[in-house]
Amino acid sequence: MKLLEKTLEQNYIYRGKIISVHLDRAELADGRVVTRECVDHPGGVSIAVLTETNEMLFVRQYRYPYHEAVLEAPAGKLEPGEDPFEAAKREQREETGTTGKDYLSLGTVYPSPGYAAEVLHLYACRVASRGALHLDPGEFLQVEKIPLSRAAALVEQGEIPDAKTQILVLRAEKLVAGGKL
Secondary structure (H helix, E strand, O other), X not given: OXXXXXXXXXXXXXXXXOOEEXXXXXXXXXXXXXXXXXXXXXXXXXXXXEOOOOEEEEXXXXXXXHOEEEEEOOEEEOOOOOOHHHHHHHHHHHHXXXXXXXXXXXXXXXXXXXXXXXXXXXXXXXXXXXXXOOOOOOOOOXXXXXXXXXXXXXXXXXXXXXXXXXXXXXXXXXXXXXXXX
């Protein structure tokens, strides 16, 4: 059996600044027709920024859907046509005031493939220089520096609920331990 669903009809019910939502009719491999709710997102980037002493830079910012301040790796939305690597460096500069060196691509992840078409591009680097933050209008955050081993323990203890940050912390820890970052 082919693992494929054929889109029969696509009906956009919302088009926003960041996301669009459409309700589709799709045909399954066995011929049945089902409804699919989909969220389109332009994609994003996130980056593990490590100091020379293996501390990772995080941002803590209020996330309205959860009604709490969340500890995260620096991240942001891709602009139309923007190269993901350039976007990661941009977000790093804006949110941490740092520039990096020894960048590594850590691939892509699908944050919620059951209903969203978002793709996140992940990177890691070492801090090369420090400067001022350049936050977007309406963006408020605090930069925090946490030893990588402590951050990994926080992930294991369930204290960092953000999925992209969990992945970056655990991948960075493994890369550092293997001498690759």
